[in-house]
Amino acid sequence: MGISMIGIDHNMAPVDIRALFAFTKKSAGEAMEKIKSYKGIYGCVILSTCNRLEVWASVDEEEDVCLYDCVCQLKGISDDSYRNYFVERKDEEAVEHLFYLTSGLKSQIIGEDQILTQVKDALNLARENFAVDGVLEVLFRMAVTAGKKIKTEVPFSHGNPSVIHQAIQFLGQKGYSMQDKTCMVIGNGEMGKVAAQALREAGADVTVTIRQYRSGIVSIPAGCKRINYGERMEYIPECDLVVSATASPNFTLRRELFEELELSGELILIDLAVPRDIEPSIGSLEGITLYDMDSFRIEEIPAELQENLEAAGAIVREQMDEFFQWLDGRDLIPRIQEIKEEAVNDLNLRIAKILKKTQMDEEDRVNLVQAVDTAAGKVVNKLIFGLRDSLNQEAFLECVAGLEKIYEE
Structure with a gap:
């Protein structure tokens, strides 16, 4: 599964072009439902404000999903020339953009906090229309958490920046x-x-x-x-x-x-x-x-904002790391589960002959096998997650891939 978004904002398009792609609350809800129904899309969130339109989706990476075409179809727009006004971001680049955006660091007025409310409202609207999935739910919630933390811990010097x-x-x-x-x-x-x-x-x-x-x-x-x-x-x-x-x-x-x-x-x-x-x-x-x-427009960042921007950026990076740890763990759980099952089956085959030769009631034999299965599973989990906690992410993924190869047929 991947994360994909397209966006158009005040930096890329004048107000009249942005207006062509703007959504009201009602039309945004209907559009999210429609987009989620498209093949290869698991969830959708639309953020539509005066300064920007962004369409977010969790997608099947095996499918050829074009969010720009989805939006144009919904808007009845056939002119492909507008594509130049949009930017497309995927996966890590998309996640980074959302975190910085929600924190007010990409707004027309740097540090403004209205975007935080707008992102929360977009997530709530997606929930109301049953358009958000688990990945976008966690992504948007954690981005909002970062924005709130910046709002309380990094007071920008220029007051209320609407x-x-x-x-x-x-x-x-x-x-x-x-x-x-x-x-x-x-x-x-x-x-x-x-x-x-x-x-x-x-x-x-x-x-x-x-x-x-x-x-x-x-x-x-x-x-x-x-x-x-x-x-x-x-x-x-x-x-x-x-x-x-x-x-x-x-x-x-x-x-x-x-x-x-x-x-x-x-x-x-x-x-x-x-x-x-x-x-x-x-x-x-x-x-x-x-x-x-x-x-x-703010043409350049005032010098007095630099220190606050650095502090805000540190919070964003910390929250982003937490999201990617969650996302990587989510994707790895099925793989770890398969490794555990293969290891337990391997152990059962190795001790099967010993258990057959051991005199005991059949009921006790069954109970013993179940106990061994449970214990073996816990040991494998402990080993694998211990590696995760002690290695960097790249080395851990290499270890998981190596363990998978052991049981490849």
């Missing part, structure tokens, strides 16, 4: 302060709530849109006001900045809605959604500056 925090910092470096600015956040999902809270903490007056049919039961961040989603265009002329962060497949802000709109001053729009929430052509209108998810 995309909206990076956007606020980015604008601050341009001399734009959020203090006393009038802001609206379209969307009250997880990212919308984080955005609203961050803007409030930065000193802004924040209003959050709520769908009318949900307005009575949805909570919003403390200190924020609410309006119905349908009133958003009426409120925009009063705003200095608008953030849109929904899971809608359609634009929340379209150019045609701005054609009759009279703005009172410069307006900043920030689109934190994939697919996009804000029609890109709005950014060409006079008085409007539009930013999207790709506007806030």
